[in-house]
Amino acid sequence: MVDAPCTIRSADPMTCYVKTNWILILILWAAGLLAAAQFGKISLALAEVSVVYAQTQTMLSLAVSVMGVIGVIFGAVVGILVARQGARRAVLFALGLGALMSLLQSALPPLPIFFVSRLIEGVSHLVLVVAIPTLMIQISAPRHYSIVMGLWGMFFGVGFAATAYVLPGIYGVGGVPAIFAVHAAGMATLALVLWPLLPRAAREDIPLNWIALHLSLYGNPRVIAPAFGFFWHTLMFVALLTFLPDLISDMPWVATALPLIALCGTFSVGFLTRYIRPDQIAVISFVGTAVLMGISGGSLWIILPAFFVIGLLPGASFASIPYYNHTQTDVARANGAMAQLGNLGTSTGTPIYALVIADFGFPGLTVLTTVLCVAGILCLVIIRKKIVRMGE
Structure with missing residues (x-):
């Protein structure tokens, strides 16, 4: 090829590498x-x-x-x-x-x-x-x-x-x-x-101006698109790994299996992007997560494949960085935004889930996950439209 x-x-x-x-x-x-x-x-x-x-x-x-x-x-x-x-x-x-x-x-x-x-x-x-x-x-x-x-x-x-x-x-x-x-x-x-x-x-x-930097960063849809998909994922992922094993099973291997299955989904994105755009894979991940978690009823055998689908999102988000950004500066800025919003999601997601689960149990967890998936889809669709208007 x-x-x-x-x-x-x-x-x-920079050098254009013809071989990786x-x-x-x-x-x-x-x-x-x-x-x-x-x-x-x-x-x-x-x-x-x-x-x-x-x-x-x-x-x-x-x-x-x-x-x-x-x-x-x-x-x-x-x-x-x-x-x-x-x-x-x-x-x-x-x-x-x-x-x-x-x-x-x-x-x-x-x-x-x-x-x-x-x-x-x-x-x-x-x-x-x-x-x-x-x-x-x-x-x-x-x-x-x-x-x-x-x-x-x-x-x-x-x-x-x-x-x-x-x-x-x-x-x-x-x-x-x-x-x-x-x-x-x-x-x-x-x-x-x-x-x-x-x-x-x-x-x-x-x-380097802190305020101007953030205004320009979050005003550039190409730079921020990968981070916004990643943000809604991080709000869910660590929290689901934290609470789901105890809610759905008393088997100790479940806590180990869930992240490993998600990793398989993440790695598969590198091959899927040969046929599907990274942002489309991210939308598929959100839709699949909402559907599978919604119909699972706490069934382990539905939640296990759901984690493969959940794992697609980080791979799609990182693959979106070079897909949308074509200079070293923009790639670095996009990675910075990923780190910023990823840390924000990881830091706030678990306490939000803890509050919901304390009052509503597993049904509350599924509703919250669905809401976050819908928010992620809306963000990606809106940002994609802005990028298209800018001229892909």
Whole structure:
């Protein structure tokens, strides 16, 4: 198959890759797994960290949520900073910063310093989730954009699963300090590996004004389209993973099966986009989720395939970034918007579902999910019309 012309451009014309650099793609994806572990190393060892600091798990859970707050506030800003400084510099900086914060945490500093380190680590995480997919698109052939973004869409789920797998062994060897030390070593190692491999790019002179930036960002339908679909998904996904297993089954494997099935849906998007536009796949995901959850009646055997359909959405959202945006700057801005709205959805969705379930149980969960799916469909349809009017 002959590749399509290079579409992602910058002020300093980047190399048009006629072959995808799969080795570098996989190394960057591994860096994404370590970015996911920035959340997982605390949330999956919350009980152990709480014992070390003699605090309740509720108190220490703030060390998880504080990283999401960084994404909500600065997601769009980081998108521009990555475009200004270049994704290579951003990734190396973020890996180094993350390694330093994990190393500090391995010393078990006083609790206030620990929380400050998590706040700073939130900056590292945010830069990574904006810069890595920007780089992955840059080093991919155009025909592989959707497959590469489908792979990237799996990073958080796979990263969490991998962290859950290795964490008990690490804890058994050296306790909580070893968890942080191994994470620091992993990030530092990848920074050294990537240093000579990542393509260099000139800095771009892009003005940085927080208010003007958000006004221009959210006024550009091409840049914001992927993020708005992703937002309604994140409002649902973590909450459904949190509450559904206990509501529909007493079998422990269900909690593991649901995210794995969703990951299969996410990865399949890379192949589906050869025949269907990414935004159409996103609409299909919302429609299928609403229908299957609505008719499930709590049946496990309907909810399992529903999670494959739910998993289509993140893959479609990431694939929409290079589909709609054709410059490095806009790709970085779109990734920043994804991080911003994704963190907003993840932070607010679970408490909203908790309130609804407390009063209305499983029927309330299905109604709320349907409402969010309808809102997602309306957003995507409206934004698509604006893009068409602009001239696709």
